[in-house]
Amino acid sequence: MSDTTDPTTASGPVLAADGTPLKRSLARSLRMQKTRALLLIAPLLAFVLISFVTPIGQMLYRSVENDIVADTLPLTVAELKSWDATSDELPSETVYEAFIRDMLIAVEAKNHTRLGSRLNYEKTGMSSLFRRSGRQIEKLNIETDGPFKEALIDIDKNWGEVETWATIKTHSGRTTSGYFLNAVDMQKTPEGAAWQPESKQILLTLFGRTLWMSLLITFSCILLAYPVAWLLANLPTRTSNLLLILVLLPFWTSLLVRTSAWKVMLQQQGVINDVLVWIGLVADENRLVMINNQFGTIVAMTHILLPFMILPMYSVMQTIPPTYLRAAKSLGATDWTAFWRVYFPQTVPGIGAGSILVFILSIGYYITPEIVGGTKGVFISNRIAYHISSSLNWGLAAALGTILLIVVLGLYWCYDRIVGIDNVKLG
Numbered sequence: 318m319s320d321t322t323d324p325t326t327a328s329g330p331v332l333a334a335d336g337t338p339l340k341r342s343l344a345r346s347l348r349m350q351k352t353r354a355l356l357l358i359a360p361l362l363a364f365v366l367i368s369f370v371t372p373i374g375q376m377l378y379r380s381v382e383n384d385i386v387a388d389t390l391p392l393t394v395a396e397l398k399s400w401d402a403t404s405d406e407l408p409s410e411t412v413y414e415a416f417i418r419d420m421l422i423a424v425e426a427k428n429h430t431r432l433g434s435r436l437n438y439e440k441t442g443m444s445s446l447f448r449r450s451g452r453q454i455e456k457l458n459i460e461t462d463g464p465f466k467e468a469l470i471d472i473d474k475n476w477g478e479v480e481t482w483a484t485i486k487t488h489s490g491r492t493t494s495g496y497f498l499n500a501v502d503m504q505k506t507p508e509g510a511a512w513q514p515e516s517k518q519i520l521l522t523l524f525g526r527t528l529w530m531s532l533l534i535t536f537s538c539i540l541l542a543y544p545v546a547w548l549l550a551n552l553p554t555r556t557s558n559l560l561l562i563l564v565l566l567p568f569w570t571s572l573l574v575r576t577s578a579w580k581v582m583l584q585q586q587g588v589i590n591d592v593l594v595w596i597g598l599v600a601d602e603n604r605l606v607m608i609n610n611q612f613g614t615i616v617a618m619t620h621i622l623l624p625f626m627i628l629p630m631y632s633v634m635q636t637i638p639p640t641y642l643r644a645a646k647s648l649g650a651t652d653w654t655a656f657w658r659v660y661f662p663q664t665v666p667g668i669g670a671g672s673i674l675v676f677i678l679s680i681g682y683y684i685t686p687e688i689v690g691g692t693k694g695v696f697i698s699n700r701i702a703y704h705i706s707s708s709l710n711w712g713l714a715a716a717l718g719t720i721l722l723i724v725v726l727g728l729y730w731c732y733d734r735i736v737g738i739d740n741v742k743l744g
């Protein structure tokens with residue numbers, strides 16, 4: 318009979334010092350290490366889930382959520398399923414009676430105004446229609462005041478229009494693509510997706526303007542930041558530290574103060590125009606218009622975001638040994654060749670890191686375009702803020718935010734495929 322406790326016995330399992338099989342002991346030890354590691358990162362994981370993942374999930378849900386019509390008018394929605402919204406005929410008396418029953422409950426719970434506000438996003442005038450009708454419908458008796466088709470049309474003639482009922486049926490689903498269609502200047506109709514009237518088509522223009530101006534701001538930051546970062550990396554330590562403080566100084570000043578300063582400097586009676594007139598470059602009666610337009614937004618945002626480009630570049634340039642340039646020149650390269658063939662390729666990771674940082678910050682900027690951009694210099698973020706705080710169309714705001722998120726992820730993917738995210742370094 319073989320001794321299974323002897324680790325040297327070839328026929329039995331290898332045992333640990335406490336007598337348990339070595340394989341099981343190693344698995345238990347590895348499991349304990351993983352548990353300790355998970356407990357250590359648990360607070361950070363919870364923070365990320367609560368502050369980052371959950372809000373994004375809520376935003377994605379809001380962009381398709383549409384419970385209010387089905388919850389407020391359940392009987393009406395059920396009856397409307399058999400009605401053809403593309404026909405020119407009004408719904409039957411059964412639909413009108415179901416609508417009165419639903420509205421009596423909704424008026425008592427004061428939900429009809431919220432429903433009207435929701436449908437008003439799709440058809441102008443629905444909010445006032447539900448508010449006016451609610452006051453009259455609550456006086457009706459469901460047992461004695463029928464038939465309700467004529468009664469409801471007498472309350473408001475809009476209930477005798479097919480378009481009113483088509484709007485209710487089209488947007489009666491618990492999920493909807495209507496917000497995303499509205500976000501790209503389209504609308505959901507009984508016949509399918511259709512373009513909105515030209516007077517309402519503005520969001521695609523804002524998306525294009527946001528991306529174009531963000532790219533322009535990023536490019537401007539690269540041009541201005543590169544020589545500054547080079548000086549920081551190559552000047553003597555005492556001088557470069559002083560210059561670094563000047564770069565960091567904007568971080569210690571309020572964003573609102575910096576933006577307001579540009580508002581003062583760029584106006585027609587501002588400092589810049591006064592200087593241009595004083596040196597004779599601009600006539601006094603032809604002062605430049607540099608505020609409340611795209612130029613003002615680009616100038617102010619380039620100044621505000623410039624440190625986010627300088628610091629990654631500086632961190633990378635600091636790690637480049639100066640002997641590389643001297644070696645290139647000693648081999649016969651000109652100053653330009655040594656810079657372009659030897660120095661510049663090594664700074665590309667810093668340029669990539671700064672570009673991603675500045676571009677992503679740019680497309681989400683709100684305060685600066687709002688103050689100095691006027692009507693021609695605002696971004697899509699300003700429209701999102703308008704729908705959240707003024708029109709209260711949170712579904713459309715969520716759809717706009719979701720599209721912006723998808724665009725950023727798409728550009729990030731393109732950057733990774735073309736340049737490679739591994740080449741992005743902060744130092």
